[in-house]
Amino acid sequence: MEVINPRSALLSNYEVLTLLRELESDHLAKTKTALRIKKEEEALGKPVTGTSAIEDETCENLRTVEVEAIQYLTSDFQPISAQSDAGITKLVKDLEPYGFTKAEKLQIVNLAPTEAVELYVIVEELEDRLGERMEEVLSHVRASLDPDAVVVVSSTQPSAAAVDNEEPPNPPAETGSTTEVYEEETWIQDANYIEWDDSGAGAGVEGDLEMEEE
Amino acid sequence: MFQLSIVKDTLPILPAAFALPPEQALIAAINKKYANRVLHEVGLCIAVFDLVEAGEGRVRYGDGCLWYKVTFRMVVFRPFASEVILARVKSSDEEGIRLTLGFFDDVYVPLAYLPQPAAFDPNERAHFWLPEAATEDASAPSTHELLDSPTTSRMYIDKGEVLRVRVEMDEFYDDEPGPPKATEGVRIERERRAPYTVTCSIAEQGLGPVAWWKSAEPATDAEMDQA
Incomplete structure (x- = not known):
C-alpha cells in the first residue's frame, strides 16, 4: 500500500452524506435481491448457493461506519437536512466576494x-x-437553508431511488437470470453517480473546495 | 472534516467474485480492507470514493486469485487543525472530556482547553464553567473556591450535550505488538493506545455547548465588554 496524496481534496459533509446514502440504498437493494433469490430458490427446492453469504461478509466494516456516519451527519444538530445541492452551490458563489479561504x-x-x-x-x-x-453573509447562509429541503434532497438522486423501488416487481418468475439483470442495473447507477459528480465540479462546488497546496 | 486521499495498493480478488464486473469487485475488496480502519498519518477511512486507475488482473503462482494494481480515492475522516466541528459528550473525568461523533469517539478536550475558570464536579461527574468567577479577579480561583460556588451559577457540560469544538491537533500511534521491551531490566508494560486521537478546545468565545450560545447571545456580548 502506498499513499499517493493524503489530502487531494476536501469534502463537505453534504457530499459525504450523499455518497453514504447511495451506498446504503445500493446495499439495501442488494440485500433485497439476495433475499428474494434465496426465497425463490428455496421454493423451487434448489440447494442454497453461497453468493449471498459472500455479499454479507464483504461489507461488515463498511456497514458499521456507513450507518454511524449517516447517523451523525443527519442528527438534528447538523444543518444538513435543510441543505440541498442547489443551495450549497449558490451559497459558495455568494461567498465569493468576501475573500474567505x-x-x-x-x-x-x-x-x-x-x-x-x-x-x-x-x-x-x-x-x-x-x-x-x-x-450579509449570515443572510446568504439562511437563504441557502431550505426548511422544506428534505424533499429536494431525495429528488437529487432520482435514478438510484427510482430504480431501487421499481426493481423488485420486475422479474418475478425467472430465477437463473435475475442476478445478472440486477448487476447491470447497479452498473448504470454507478455511471450516473460519476456523471453527477463531474457536473458538480463544473458548477464550481467541488472545484472551489479542492486543495492544490497544503 | 472529510477529505479525499489517493491510495495505491495491490489487491487480490477471490475467484468467487469473478462473476462481478471487475470495478465492482475491486471496490468491494477495497472497502473490505480499508473501511472503518485508521491509516497512519492519513485518517479514518470511510469508503471508496472512486477508482482512479486499475491494471490488468494477474494470476500469481500459488493461489487462484486475480491480483490487481489499483489506485483509488478514499473518503477519509481527518479534521484539519483549527476546524470547527460538532460533537456529543461521551463521558467526563478528572482529566477532561471525551467526545463522540458516532463513527469516531477518540476525541478529547483536555483540562487546559476548557473555558477558564472551570472545575470538575465529582458528584455530577461533569465539568462546569463558572463565568462569574473570572470577572472578579485576574488570578484563577482555586478548585475549592469553585466547588463552593452556588450550583445555580455553574454552567455544566453534561453527558450527551452537543459541543462546538475547535480541533487543536491530532496524533497517530502505530502500536504494533512487537517483542517485549525492557529498560534497565524492568519490563515496560505496553498499553494499547487509540491509533488516532483528536484533541479539541472549547476555551474560546462561541465554543462549548451549542445551547450556551444559541439562547444567550446578547448576554455574552455584555460579558465580553466586562472582561
Missing part, C-alpha cells in the same frame, strides 16, 4: 452558521475583515 468556506457550508457567534468561531478576525458585511 477555502477552509473557511468549507466550514461555513458544513456548519451553516446563522448567528454571529458561530461565524466568529469559523472566521478569523471577522470584524476586521468583514465589518458591517457580516449580516
Whole structure:
C-alpha cells in the first residue's frame, strides 16, 4: 500500500452524506435481491448457493461506519437536512466576494452558521475583515437553508431511488437470470453517480473546495 | 472534516467474485480492507470514493486469485487543525472530556482547553464553567473556591450535550505488538493506545455547548465588554 496524496481534496459533509446514502440504498437493494433469490430458490427446492453469504461478509466494516456516519451527519444538530445541492452551490458563489479561504468556506457550508457567534468561531478576525458585511453573509447562509429541503434532497438522486423501488416487481418468475439483470442495473447507477459528480465540479462546488497546496 | 486521499495498493480478488464486473469487485475488496480502519498519518477511512486507475488482473503462482494494481480515492475522516466541528459528550473525568461523533469517539478536550475558570464536579461527574468567577479577579480561583460556588451559577457540560469544538491537533500511534521491551531490566508494560486521537478546545468565545450560545447571545456580548 502506498499513499499517493493524503489530502487531494476536501469534502463537505453534504457530499459525504450523499455518497453514504447511495451506498446504503445500493446495499439495501442488494440485500433485497439476495433475499428474494434465496426465497425463490428455496421454493423451487434448489440447494442454497453461497453468493449471498459472500455479499454479507464483504461489507461488515463498511456497514458499521456507513450507518454511524449517516447517523451523525443527519442528527438534528447538523444543518444538513435543510441543505440541498442547489443551495450549497449558490451559497459558495455568494461567498465569493468576501475573500474567505477555502477552509473557511468549507466550514461555513458544513456548519451553516446563522448567528454571529458561530461565524466568529469559523472566521478569523471577522470584524476586521468583514465589518458591517457580516449580516450579509449570515443572510446568504439562511437563504441557502431550505426548511422544506428534505424533499429536494431525495429528488437529487432520482435514478438510484427510482430504480431501487421499481426493481423488485420486475422479474418475478425467472430465477437463473435475475442476478445478472440486477448487476447491470447497479452498473448504470454507478455511471450516473460519476456523471453527477463531474457536473458538480463544473458548477464550481467541488472545484472551489479542492486543495492544490497544503 | 472529510477529505479525499489517493491510495495505491495491490489487491487480490477471490475467484468467487469473478462473476462481478471487475470495478465492482475491486471496490468491494477495497472497502473490505480499508473501511472503518485508521491509516497512519492519513485518517479514518470511510469508503471508496472512486477508482482512479486499475491494471490488468494477474494470476500469481500459488493461489487462484486475480491480483490487481489499483489506485483509488478514499473518503477519509481527518479534521484539519483549527476546524470547527460538532460533537456529543461521551463521558467526563478528572482529566477532561471525551467526545463522540458516532463513527469516531477518540476525541478529547483536555483540562487546559476548557473555558477558564472551570472545575470538575465529582458528584455530577461533569465539568462546569463558572463565568462569574473570572470577572472578579485576574488570578484563577482555586478548585475549592469553585466547588463552593452556588450550583445555580455553574454552567455544566453534561453527558450527551452537543459541543462546538475547535480541533487543536491530532496524533497517530502505530502500536504494533512487537517483542517485549525492557529498560534497565524492568519490563515496560505496553498499553494499547487509540491509533488516532483528536484533541479539541472549547476555551474560546462561541465554543462549548451549542445551547450556551444559541439562547444567550446578547448576554455574552455584555460579558465580553466586562472582561
